[in-house]
Amino acid sequence: MPQIEQLSRRTPKVSVDELLQGFHPSPRFGEVSFASYRPDPKQPSQAGAVASLKDFAAAVDHKQPTGLRRLFGGRKQADSRAGIYLDGGFGVGKTHLLASLWHAVDGPKAFGTFVEYTNLVGALSFRKTVDALSSYELVCIDEFELDDPGDTVLMSRLMRELADAGVKLAATSNTLPGSLGEGRFAAVDFQREIQVLSDQFDVVRIDGEDFRHRGLPAAPEPMTDLDLKRKIHNDFSGRVVAADEFTDLVKHLEGVHPSRYRQFIDGIDVVAWHNVSTITEQAVALRFVVLADRLYDKDVPIIASGVPFDQIFTPEMMAGGYMKKYFRAVSRLTALAREGQKGEAAA
Structure with a gap:
């Protein structure tokens, strides 16, 4: 028999140390390395990116002592850039390479998405986040979001203060919403948004085929609620299944800070949602996007009844300012x- 739990009854209490311990690559990138990245021989910039990142990792591990500079916030030596930015289209391996950099560096370090860092600031406060991360050697920011002006300003300020404290920074970013499907790169947008930090970043371009033109995979037909209940009991014996009414779960998310979503789904093997319905409120939808990201990070299979997932957000959301987030979700x-x-491995 499966062990049945309900996410809608979970309210995790997470300490600052526990929050920071979650800032590491997801299990999908838990063991990647520069050696496991396979550059396309037709795209020499990919091998060039690996070489640049190896050099950057060596600079992080062997940088000069910065005690007084850290204490008084002085700038680093002119020949030592504060950060490196990986600039490339979707599907060229930016996250793989960023995670490989994190694995290659010895000292205290953090790896998270843009959203996870903004959520950390929301949970701790800006000053406490700066204090917590200033002792790190490396902070990696994946999917720097150029479609959220307020959070972009917040993250630019955070990066500036960390750079002044001697922390090395590495980032990737998404494209602007209106650029989806164009196969364009985002370095110019990134440098504009981080403003005074832009001259402290080396931009490493990674060419390659843009896979956005594939479109979204076909969503499987939702199960009937009766079939869903049968599948829970027949197919997941000995596993922990989080079974919730979808509306109960979505409402419950209002009371769980997104910074705690990693711990929120700890120990869950499978998620079962009864009667999935279209989300019509933007704030609710954005919280749900974070949950989708954390489930994907941990590769938690989903079974569901109700509407298919290609109808979980309204058409207006899928065409609006946060369309990139919703398409990804x-x-x-x-x-x-x-x-x-269907038993298909999630790619």
């Missing part, structure tokens, strides 16, 4: 649903 939820319902 639909793609990831669909992959996890295909894994849960």
